[in-house]
Amino acid sequence: MTGMIVxxxxxxxxxxxxxxxxIVIVIVIVIVIVIVIVIVASMLGTSAGFARGVQRIAHKVASEKVPVAK
Known part of the structure; x- marks a missing residue:
């Protein structure tokens, strides 16, 4: 009986x-899809403004984390 419970x-x-x-696999797949979309969009140049905005945000975050960069 105890064997069944275990x-x-x-x-x-x-x-x-x-x-x-x-759940982890789904999250990883979503992240990969987003990265691929951003790379493809920036390569095509159709959404150059979007890519520039992403780069600006990334640069801002990087400069905030590293005060020496200023």
Whole structure:
């Protein structure tokens, strides 16, 4: 009887682990898609203003983190 309980507990843990792994994979896929879209957009030059805005934001963040850059 105790073997069955342990088995069910293990199944529950496995289910939680699988859910966490799936969530992580989905997040990674979304990040990769966003990066690819930004790269393609900047390469095509169709949204040069958007790419410039992203670069400006990135530069601002970098300069804020490193005061020596000024």
């Amino acid at each position: 088995f069910f507990h293990r199944m529950q843990f496995c289910a939680m682990a699988v859910i966490v792994i799936v």
